[in-house]
Amino acid sequence: MAGARGLFIPGPTNIPERVRRAMDVPMEDQRAPDLPDFTLPLFADLKRIFKSEEGRVFLFPSSGTGGWEAAIANTLSPGDTVLAARFGQFSHLWIDLCQRHGLEVEIVDCDWGEGVPVERYADILAADRGHKIKAVLACHNETATGVTSDIAGVRAALNETRHPALLFVDGVSSIASIDFRMDEWGVDVAVCGSQKGFMLPAGLAILCVSQKALAAAKDAKLHRCYFDFADMIRTNNDGFFPYTPPLQLFRGLRAAVDLLLEEGLENVFARHHRLAEGVRRAVAAWNLKLCAKEKRWQSDTVSAILLPEGFDSNALIRHAYRRYGLSLGLGLARLNGKVFRIGHLGDLNELMVLSALGGAELALRDMGVPIKAGSGVGAAVDHFHQTGTTLAVAAE
Amino acid sequence: MAGARGLFIPGPTNIPERVRRAMDVPMEDQRAPDLPDFTLPLFADLKRIFKSEEGRVFLFPSSGTGGWEAAIANTLSPGDTVLAARFGQFSHLWIDLCQRHGLEVEIVDCDWGEGVPVERYADILAADRGHKIKAVLACHNETATGVTSDIAGVRAALNETRHPALLFVDGVSSIASIDFRMDEWGVDVAVCGSQKGFMLPAGLAILCVSQKALAAAKDAKLHRCYFDFADMIRTNNDGFFPYTPPLQLFRGLRAAVDLLLEEGLENVFARHHRLAEGVRRAVAAWNLKLCAKEKRWQSDTVSAILLPEGFDSNALIRHAYRRYGLSLGLGLARLNGKVFRIGHLGDLNELMVLSALGGAELALRDMGVPIKAGSGVGAAVDHFHQTGTTLAVAAE
Amino acid sequence: MAGARGLFIPGPTNIPERVRRAMDVPMEDQRAPDLPDFTLPLFADLKRIFKSEEGRVFLFPSSGTGGWEAAIANTLSPGDTVLAARFGQFSHLWIDLCQRHGLEVEIVDCDWGEGVPVERYADILAADRGHKIKAVLACHNETATGVTSDIAGVRAALNETRHPALLFVDGVSSIASIDFRMDEWGVDVAVCGSQKGFMLPAGLAILCVSQKALAAAKDAKLHRCYFDFADMIRTNNDGFFPYTPPLQLFRGLRAAVDLLLEEGLENVFARHHRLAEGVRRAVAAWNLKLCAKEKRWQSDTVSAILLPEGFDSNALIRHAYRRYGLSLGLGLARLNGKVFRIGHLGDLNELMVLSALGGAELALRDMGVPIKAGSGVGAAVDHFHQTGTTLAVAAE
């Protein structure tokens, strides 16, 4: 197929040229005497992305799922209880992982399209006088539904009830794209992956862990070795790793972190918000609805868009891919066939969003969905025109 | 600046990933015993792009301008007369080059926006009973104005007058994008460059030369060495080169030719036409005018679009570049400040065109040009929807 | 530092250009409808590398250590007994991992420099009439000492005693470089990583698992989720993955498998043997000794070379790296400071080996180790000259 493909799934995201080049290097010596000159500052700068001074960053060669596993395996023991809300495929999967590791999960089921029910969390925590709940799980951005939750609110609920449970946050599709504040929000384990806001291929779970969670590791009885914090700490302290690290990904991560810090995290967040709002204006102009049920929950990294009754989103997505090289996100689990998702995170700008919207309009028209050609793009153009640019121009 | 830039100038054009990877190789041995296994089939396949069985292909490390120079230096002598029409910056520059090499140029000046005046050529050739005119120059696609000329018509004019002049065609921005027929049209030297339809960086002049032109080289008295056909022929026959060849570009050229032949030349031309028509529909929806004065002259590789009085196209182009990373083509020479150009050639598809149009709309709105946001993109979407796709899906 | 660095550690190994280019691609859609056209044949061809028709291949985003964990977590239960020999750092670490997962390990300690003690294994298995031993672990190639063990012998010991234990083999630094026969040797789980014979960056554990081991998974009680075979099987069957896969590594793996199959596995093994023998001839010419205590244990992928008393191998390795850009392998654990290792596996040829040997000679001379300059290289040159080449010339 001629021309560049358009990748607008909510991860893995487009790799910036500079990151791609940084990874395209000959193999290196994993025990080179000068490797720590590279790795130690990288760890330090990663903490800035998490907005953490207290925490410690871990890099596991794995997907984000491995990060979920690392979070619990290092801090909990079989039979421990955790509190978690389920309102989409990814919040569901973390719960499933906990259960398969022998944890008791107190599940709060919500409508898909809602976020973490902060009030219900507060009620449950208040009722848990015996502190049976050892950890509270919260999915910061539910990628399946395009919903962002209020993590500060969860922290407030814990604080108000003086509950000592650890707070674990799935920030896979939020961190580095949407404001996230490790220390301020008292997050104990924040789990991220390389393939979303970090703009890299999948292959790295990136965690930030509080001192409280590290202390909890001492009594945690879940088996662990590959994902063991202690093995990492022992070698990371000198800038090395307990097993062969994925050095190309590290080189790419260095470049990605440089890009983020050069643009400035707040500028990155503002850019995501502005571009996301362009997409939402287009959805409105098409007379389609978002899966996110309230404005406060609309995600700045992914929009899940409901098709009208009678249209199959899988067919739309297949058509867009095969005919126009446009990748949109599938509807997952119960949303399958009903929504298509536009990922608008990572290395993104106005031109790319307009291309995604234009391509979506074309595919929607081809499939007979009653939208007016140009309406969505026009709404986004108007929005971008009116709001000016907030792009920091990084010295490429 | 975050995200991918949008390059929509009429050359150099976007490099396909496969071509880019093909060039990203360690340096090779320019005299390796197996180099001819690579170069000889490449020459053979290049002839297919020119639609020539009779001709001979030359690859000079130079820009297209060097190709113009090679064309005349190998075939003409100081004081020879050539016939040429001038209707844009590039047709002008070839004339200038001829004059600086001591040739007499019979110049036919036309309005910028018109193509080769076939009838006037016919009249002049008919009047030239003494055959003082040794060569006829024709710019197949005037990149400055977005005008495609009728080369078959020029050949007909030569045939009707039984004029023996050589026919030289500047196909820099047409060949490999717009139908070009070396043998059928009796072209004697076709000049192309690597950086347009061949989707490569600049650096190669790609010529196809007829046996008649090669024979003319024997008596041609213009000095030449770097651009000498004879030196090339002597070494090319064995698959080698008279001086160090740009091997990375050759590797890229191989990949580009493969892409063109896999898609099929006629499909490539149809794709260019369909995408170009999408751009023209958008221009019409914006109520703007093309520089090309008649429909028959509208180029399928570049559209030069006139801004309304009072607007400065340079300011528009600067703004689009600086704020949105969108590169549009400048107006050249007398068109400077008056037109902006959208290059729609090479490795291009619907998504990319929609991105260019969306970005242009945004920049036009920012500059206060009275267009309706979404109108152009909508017209293109409608056109693409109605015409289906003619893309051949190459096995990437 | 000018010039190319020389990487001669026993992994991660040099990445072939073709593999490197295959990985240098824009991000792809992990749920693209045509992804299975790529992944399903890849799984099929990977089985050929393991010489398995019966087994099933798994690709986990992790290092080889994760592969060890996957092997036991999917097949065993807490308290199960496994038999394992320890004769180097990597055989030690797998034992450690088992213990940390609550397994009982019957450890057979051997001298470092020896391989799996097949006779002692046979005695122990014969004595285990109650079949308490659920799995037998064997490190095919101990990377720390340069020792290759007799896996067929271990299988024979199991067969002779009709012992039903599973046979798990660490083939991280053997598979794809040294002959390995999954089905013929009755291996139940073979663990490999991407960064040795597969010539890729670290980041993939590559496992082949027998039907017997897959059946054992049904009753295995060790917790697992990230490394769960069942989740993989469910999605792999359709060509997809349970979590975001590292697509760039998969593209590289495809290219690496193509290279291996084009050269032919037996040619790959013969090449490794011939090059390894060149290194061993050099070591002998230097009057130095290998860590491997007997010829039958000498590894074709890595040589651990003992320095004379009074010399510090760490200093040698640091000097070679800093001054000449030459990476040699450290001595690990009890061998630290005593040996340096030359990795001779993966994408390697005579020129590269001669460069490693020449560089080692230079560094050894600089450090005052009494060797004759040129002696080692000369011995290798003589060996290569006498044995001719067995390189299959792949059509690059």
Add this chain to the structure above:
Amino acid sequence: MAGARGLFIPGPTNIPERVRRAMDVPMEDQRAPDLPDFTLPLFADLKRIFKSEEGRVFLFPSSGTGGWEAAIANTLSPGDTVLAARFGQFSHLWIDLCQRHGLEVEIVDCDWGEGVPVERYADILAADRGHKIKAVLACHNETATGVTSDIAGVRAALNETRHPALLFVDGVSSIASIDFRMDEWGVDVAVCGSQKGFMLPAGLAILCVSQKALAAAKDAKLHRCYFDFADMIRTNNDGFFPYTPPLQLFRGLRAAVDLLLEEGLENVFARHHRLAEGVRRAVAAWNLKLCAKEKRWQSDTVSAILLPEGFDSNALIRHAYRRYGLSLGLGLARLNGKVFRIGHLGDLNELMVLSALGGAELALRDMGVPIKAGSGVGAAVDHFHQTGTTLAVAAE
């Protein structure tokens, strides 16, 4: 063929990774408003490589041969006389180019293996009282024979005779590798190419031109357009180009110039000298002879090595290439079959030289040339050991 190939021809040379990555970029806008921010400092830094403050640098998309043509076409008129010595294939070809442009060449023929005959030049210039000689040509480093000439001596000869002729130097295989001093030596046109000391693919002629030569352009009557200095000056002054420039090569050139300046030119020259001397020690240990007839003429960028009577260097080179992936330089013209050349310039270090020498020993042994395996490498190792390193370690 497995493993990395070894490229030890005297150009094109190995591309440093950093340069290669710098070139692997998407296409750029050749008229971008910020392009001058990139090009103007590049021109300035290139002058530092030529050691020129007075001169002006030109970048023509062409090979070095085009640079020769640019030198004369811009400064001389048909019938002008130039003085030139011929002592190898490249000094011969420049003479040929002059003749084909209608110049009279006073040729001084020397034995191949000698350099510019400074005394004879002095005699001829002294005898040319009428200043018929308009330009003196000197090949700084004759790539065919591995001979470096005394350019300061040629300048002295001009100065002593107060001869006003322009001094043109072919520095294609010397500049950026061997000390060259544009201003101090009063060079009027220095011609270089991208594919030797600049460590890039072929495709750029890089010239430095004195004010005296620029002034001469005003009266020069040779036809020129593609290679015209004036067109370049007009556009280069603003940071742009008269025709589409090869932007990828420019990006690579920027990286290469950075590497050279970071290492320090004098360190670069010292590195070349030390590595070259290692090669010469090896040649002596093999009991073979260099083509360069005297020590003062031995080139630090290429060694042409004579085979004993009865051996065919073409067969040796073919064998080394086909069997070991080792590229050595052919003997050219009258040296064909008699010499093989080792290029030791550009991105080179000890490991690479040892690899070239080891590979050459292996190929020589295979061909039956009576050398002792290891002797050459050993001599080079001893030399490198004794002279320590002069490598500047650049911050890669």
